Amino acid sequence: MPASHDIQGIIRRVAEIIIDELKLEDVTMNTFDPDMDLVDELGIDSMDLATIALVLQDEYRIAIDEDDYPKLKTIRLISDYIRERLPVRH
Numbered sequence: 001m002p003a004s005h006d007i008q009g010i011i012r013r014v015a016e017i018i019i020d021e022l023k024l025e026d027v028t029m030n031t032f033d034p035d036m037d038l039v040d041e042l043g044i045d046s047m048d049l050a051t052i053a054l055v056l057q058d059e060y061r062i063a064i065d066e067d068d069y070p071k072l073k074t075i076r077l078i079s080d081y082i083r084e085r086l087p088v089r090h
Contacts, residue, residue, distance in 0.1 A: 005086055010079040017055050018075070022048055034075040052078075060086060 015032045018024070022044065038044040044052075049072065053064045056078070062085040064072075072078045 005083070007079055007083055010082055011075055013059070014056065014075050014078050014082070017059065018044075018052055021051055021055055032075070034079070036075070037073050038075075039073060056082065062086065 011034045012029070015029060015034070018038070019027055019029070019032065022042075024042070027042070036042065038049070046069070049069050050066075053066075053069060053072075056062075057064050060082050062082060064081070068081065072081060
């Protein structure tokens with residue numbers, strides 16, 4: 001499981017995964033906006049989103065309901081979704 005449960009750490013890791021999995025050449029960690037609309041601004045389709053969801057489920061050991069995919073439009077929304085589902089650390 002990733003070491004960072006803080007929202008900035010999750011945002012950064014989700015961005016890294018999306019850039020890597022989708023082989024985005026025009027986007028880097030320095031230019032990635034966590035509020036960028038992945039569908040409208042990056043052209044991510046439902047197959048891309050399904051791929052990302054599978055990787056994130058493995059990475060964070062959480063379940064992402066397929067019905068929730070349409071809500072996961074930005075890195076920030078995805079990161080909030082993940083954080084809400086992570087086990088509470090003591």
